[in-house]
Amino acid sequence: MTDSDMPRRSDADRISDIPATMPIEPEMIGETRSQWRDVWRQFRSHRGAVIALILFVGILLFVSVGPYLWTIDPTYVDIRARNSGFVAAHPLGTDQLGRDILARLMAGGRVSIAVGLTAMTIAITLGSFVGLMSGYFRRLDAPLMRLTELFLALPLLPLLLLMVTLFREPLSKTFGPAMGIFILIVSAIGATSWMQSARIVRGDVLGLKEREFILAARSIGTSSRRMILRHVLPNVLSPIMVAATLGIATAIITESALSFLGLGFPPDFPTWGRLLFDAVDQMVLYPSRVILPGLFISLTVLCVNYIGDGLRDAMDPRIRGR
Amino acid sequence: MNRLAASALAFLVAGPALAERGSDGQLRALYWQAAMVLNPYLSTSAKDVEPAGLAVEPLAIVEDDGTLTPRLALEIPSVENGGIADDYRSITWKLKPGLLWSDGTAVTADDVKFTADYCMTPGFGCAVLSEFENISSVEVIDPTTVRIHFDQPKYKPLQAFVGQRTPILQKAQFAACLGPAGASCTDQNFGPIGTGPYKVTNFRPGDVVQFEINPHYREAGKPAFSTVTIKGGGNAMAAARAVLETAEFDFAWNLQLAPDIIAPMVDQGKGSIVASFGSMVERIELNQTDPGYDLPADERSTIAHPHPFLTDPAVRKALSMAIDRPLLAELTYGPAGKATCSIVPVPPGFAPADPESCFAQDIAGANEVLDQAGWLPGANGTREKDGVALSLDFQTSVNSVRQDVQALIKQWWSEIGVETQLKTVEGSVFFGGDQENPDSLQKFHADAQMYTDAFYLPDPASFLNKFVCASIPSPDNQWQGKNPVRFCDPAFDEQIQVLHQTADPTERQDLARDLEATLTRDGHFMLPLIHRGMVSAHVDTLGGISPNGWEGQLWNIADWHRVQ
Numbered sequence A: 001m002t003d004s005d006m007p008r009r010s011d012a013d014r015i016s017d018i019p020a021t022m023p024i025e026p027e028m029i030g031e032t033r034s035q036w037r038d039v040w041r042q043f044r045s046h047r048g049a050v051i052a053l054i055l056f057v058g059i060l061l062f063v064s065v066g067p068y069l070w071t072i073d074p075t076y077v078d079i080r081a082r083n084s085g086f087v088a089a090h091p092l093g094t095d096q097l098g099r100d101i102l103a104r105l106m107a108g109g110r111v112s113i114a115v116g117l118t119a120m121t122i123a124i125t126l127g128s129f130v131g132l133m134s135g136y137f138r139r140l141d142a143p144l145m146r147l148t149e150l151f152l153a154l155p156l157l158p159l160l161l162l163m164v165t166l167f168r169e170p171l172s173k174t175f176g177p178a179m180g181i182f183i184l185i186v187s188a189i190g191a192t193s194w195m196q197s198a199r200i201v202r203g204d205v206l207g208l209k210e211r212e213f214i215l216a217a218r219s220i221g222t223s224s225r226r227m228i229l230r231h232v233l234p235n236v237l238s239p240i241m242v243a244a245t246l247g248i249a250t251a252i253i254t255e256s257a258l259s260f261l262g263l264g265f266p267p268d269f270p271t272w273g274r275l276l277f278d279a280v281d282q283m284v285l286y287p288s289r290v291i292l293p294g295l296f297i298s299l300t301v302l303c304v305n306y307i308g309d310g311l312r313d314a315m316d317p318r319i320r321g322r
Numbered sequence B: 001m002n003r004l005a006a007s008a009l010a011f012l013v014a015g016p017a018l019a020e021r022g023s024d025g026q027l028r029a030l031y032w033q034a035a036m037v038l039n040p041y042l043s044t045s046a047k048d049v050e051p052a053g054l055a056v057e058p059l060a061i062v063e064d065d066g067t068l069t070p071r072l073a074l075e076i077p078s079v080e081n082g083g084i085a086d087d088y089r090s091i092t093w094k095l096k097p098g099l100l101w102s103d104g105t106a107v108t109a110d111d112v113k114f115t116a117d118y119c120m121t122p123g124f125g126c127a128v129l130s131e132f133e134n135i136s137s138v139e140v141i142d143p144t145t146v147r148i149h150f151d152q153p154k155y156k157p158l159q160a161f162v163g164q165r166t167p168i169l170q171k172a173q174f175a176a177c178l179g180p181a182g183a184s185c186t187d188q189n190f191g192p193i194g195t196g197p198y199k200v201t202n203f204r205p206g207d208v209v210q211f212e213i214n215p216h217y218r219e220a221g222k223p224a225f226s227t228v229t230i231k232g233g234g235n236a237m238a239a240a241r242a243v244l245e246t247a248e249f250d251f252a253w254n255l256q257l258a259p260d261i262i263a264p265m266v267d268q269g270k271g272s273i274v275a276s277f278g279s280m281v282e283r284i285e286l287n288q289t290d291p292g293y294d295l296p297a298d299e300r301s302t303i304a305h306p307h308p309f310l311t312d313p314a315v316r317k318a319l320s321m322a323i324d325r326p327l328l329a330e331l332t333y334g335p336a337g338k339a340t341c342s343i344v345p346v347p348p349g350f351a352p353a354d355p356e357s358c359f360a361q362d363i364a365g366a367n368e369v370l371d372q373a374g375w376l377p378g379a380n381g382t383r384e385k386d387g388v389a390l391s392l393d394f395q396t397s398v399n400s401v402r403q404d405v406q407a408l409i410k411q412w413w414s415e416i417g418v419e420t421q422l423k424t425v426e427g428s429v430f431f432g433g434d435q436e437n438p439d440s441l442q443k444f445h446a447d448a449q450m451y452t453d454a455f456y457l458p459d460p461a462s463f464l465n466k467f468v469c470a471s472i473p474s475p476d477n478q479w480q481g482k483n484p485v486r487f488c489d490p491a492f493d494e495q496i497q498v499l500h501q502t503a504d505p506t507e508r509q510d511l512a513r514d515l516e517a518t519l520t521r522d523g524h525f526m527l528p529l530i531h532r533g534m535v536s537a538h539v540d541t542l543g544g545i546s547p548n549g550w551e552g553q554l555w556n557i558a559d560w561h562r563v564q
Helices: A005-013 A030-046 A049-064 A102-137 A139-154 A157-174 A177-192 A195-209 A212-219 A224-235 A237-260 A274-281 A287-315 B002-013 B046-052 B107-120 B173-175 B179-184 B185-192 B238-246 B260-269 B313-321 B325-336 B363-372 B400-415 B461-467 B489-500 B505-519
Strands: B027-032 B058-061 B068-070 B090-094 B135-143 B145-150 B198-204 B210-215 B227-232 B271-286 B337-339 B383-385 B390-399 B419-425 B448-453 B524-537
Touching: A030 A049, A030 B461, A049 A102, A049 A287, A102 A139, A102 A177, A102 A195, A102 A237, A102 A274, A102 A287, A102 B058, A139 A195, A139 B383, A157 A177, A157 B363, A195 A237, A212 A224, A224 A287, A237 A274, A274 A287, A274 B260, B002 B489, B027 B046, B027 B238, B027 B337, B027 B505, B046 B260, B046 B448, B107 B135, B107 B145, B107 B173, B135 B448, B145 B313, B145 B505, B173 B185, B238 B271, B238 B524, B260 B271, B260 B325, B271 B313, B325 B337, B325 B400, B325 B524, B390 B400, B400 B448, B461 B489, B461 B505, B489 B505
Parallel strands: B027 B227, B390 B419, B390 B448
Antiparallel strands: B058 B068, B090 B145, B135 B145, B198 B210, B210 B227, B271 B448, B271 B524, B337 B524
C-alpha cells in the first residue's frame, strides 16, 4: 500500500469540494500539510477553542517559565510574613506559614498539569486499545469487556491504598521520592480510569464496522492492522479527544484527593489539589487561598475541554469546510 | 428549633445552678469521632470511654490537678487510713452505702470482684489489662468491702478501678460475657448498666448515643439535663461551627484546629472554648535503628541494625536545639498547646524542675555541635561524615496542623544542614498498629516520627516502663512493643526496677524525673514539642464545665446545667 492511498480514501469519505486536485499531487508532505492546515483553519474559526488555546498556553508558560522569573522557593517558610495580603513582595499573598502563594501556584501547577497530562495519556492509550480491540475483533469482545467491567467494579480507593503501600518505597528508592511518587500516582490514576474511554470507543467502533467504506476496504483485502489504523482509529478520534479532555480533569482531581489522604505527594510538595485542600480550613478568613488554586484547576479543565471541542470539530471531515 | 426550646427552658428555670433533677431539657453534644462501643474494657479510645462514662463509673476518678476523688468508693485508701497494707501487698476499698444500679438492684463488692475477674480472664483481650497487672486475687470481705491482693509489693496500688477507663460493671449483666465470649456480648457492650447519672437508651455504633436520667443516681437534684444526645460524624471544623457559629449543638469535643481559624468563631459571641491539659505531649521520636530500604523487611528498624547517624548524641542534640518550641506552639496550636521540654509535663511533682530549659532556639549552637562532632557540610549543603549524609525521613499522620509543624521543622533542620523528606500516613494506618502494614508507628520505617502520646494516671511509672529494651517492637512480638523509638539502655532498665520498688513519693518523683530526662533533655532520643490540651467548645448557655485533663470532657456531666 502506498502513501497516496490515504488521502484518496479520506477524500472518498468526506464531502470535499476539490476532490480532483488531491490525487494528482503525489508528494506525501504536501498532502499532509494541507490536511492539517485545513484542520487548523477550521479550528481557528471556533472562537472558544482559540481563546482556550491561548489561555492554556498561558497557563503552561506560567508554570514552566514562571519559576525562572519568580525565584522564591515555594517551600520556604517565612514566619514574619505569614498571612500576608497582596503586597509587592508577595503579589498573591502568603499562607499560614508565610510561604509565597504565587511560587506555590507555579510549582503546584507543574505537578498537577504533568500528572493530568501523563495520567490521561496512559488512560486514553489503554482505553482506546481495549476499546478498539473489543469493538473490532468479535472474539475479544466478551473477555475484554468483562475485564473492563471488572475494573469498573473495583473500589478505587482501597486499590490505590494497596498500590501505594506495595510500591511507594521501592519506587522512591529507585527514582527518588518525588519522581517515584509521580510514577506511582500517574500509573495508579491511569490504570484505574481507562474503562470509560474503552466503552465509548468500543461503541463507536461497533457502529463504524457496519459502514460501507469499511466494507469497501475489506473487499479489496485490507489487513486488520491497516483497517484499524487507517479507517477506524481516525474516525473514532473525536470521542477519544472528548474522553481525553475529561480525563485530564479527573486526573487532576483524583491526585488532589490522594494527596489529601496522605497517599499522594509528600506534604512539602505543592500541587494545586493540595493547595486547595490545605486552604479549606481558612476558606472564610482567606478566600483567595481557595479561589486561586480552584480557579487554576477549573481554568485548565475548561481550556482543555474547549480545545478538545474545537479539535473534534476541526478533525471531523463532515463538519470541516462547512 | 432545639435552641429555641433550650432558651425557653432556660427562661423557665431562671437561675439557680443547682436546679431540680432533669429540669434543663436536652443536652446535645458532638463527638465527631463517633463511639463504636460503650464498654471501656474493649476500647481505650476517648471517643468510646468518655460517652461510656455517663453510665458506668469507677471507684475513684482523677481530678485535673492529679489528686483522686472517690466516686463509688467511700474514701481513697491510703497507708494512713489502713486502706493500703503496710507491705503494699493489698489494697482495701469500701463502697459508699446504699448504691444502686440503674435497674434498681444494689451495687455490692461482688460486682467489683467480678469486674476484675472479667478483665483478667484469659482469652478476653481486655484493653486495659495493664492496669490490673500484679493482681493475684480479689477478695470480698463484706457486701461493701473488697480487698485486692497483689502477687508482689505494689508501690503504686491505686491503679485498677481508678479513672473512667476501669469502671465497675454489673455482675448480673455481664456474667455470661467472661473470656472469649466478651467481645460478642453486643447487648452488654452497647448498653452497660451502670451507676452514673445517665443510662443508655439508644446506641447506634459510629453514629449516635442517647441517654436519659438514671432514676437511681445517688446525688439528689442531679443531673440537670433530662436527656443527653452524643452525635458522631463530620470533622473538627464542622463541629466547631455547629457550636460556635450556629449553636445547633451545646458541646463539641476535640477541636484540633489552627488558632487563627478558631479565634474568629469565638469572637461571634455564641460560645467559648475550654482547653484541658492532661499528659498529652506531641513529640518527635528519633529512630535508634536503621529503617534502611535495602534491608530485608524483617530486619528493618530492628536492633540488629543500629541507626547510621541518630545513634550519635551530637546529632540528636543539634536536632533538638534547632527547634523553636514556643513559636511552634503559638503558630500551630494556639490555646490548645504549650511548649514543653518533657514527655511528663504533669503532675507538678513529676514535671522537670526547669520546664523551659529547651525553649531557646539555637541554630548557631546546633551548627557548632555538629561541626565539633565531625559532621561537615557536603556538596549540596547537607552535612556528612564518612559517606553518611544527614538526611532524614520524617513521618506523621495526615492532619493539617501536623503538616504545618513538619514544614517548620524541615526548614529549621535545613538551616543546620540536615535534609528532611516529609511523609504523611493516613491516621487509621499510622495509629492502627496493623502488623502487616509497614507505615504504622510501631514499625517506624522512617528516621523520625511525630505523634502524641499520654498516660492516664498521675504516676508516670508504667508510662516510663514502655522504654525498656524488652518493649522494642520487633518481629518476635509481632511489632506490638510500646517502645517505638527503640531506646535501649541497661542502666535505664535497672533504674525503672528501682522506681517500681520505691514507695516514698518524693523519691519516686526524683527517680521518674531522672529517667524521663535520660530520654528527652539529656539524651534527646525523643524531642518533646507541645504539651497539648484537649480543646472543646461549648455554647455560653451551658454551665458547669470544668476542664479535666485526665478524665476527659464529660467527667462531671452531672453538674452541667443551663445558664442564662
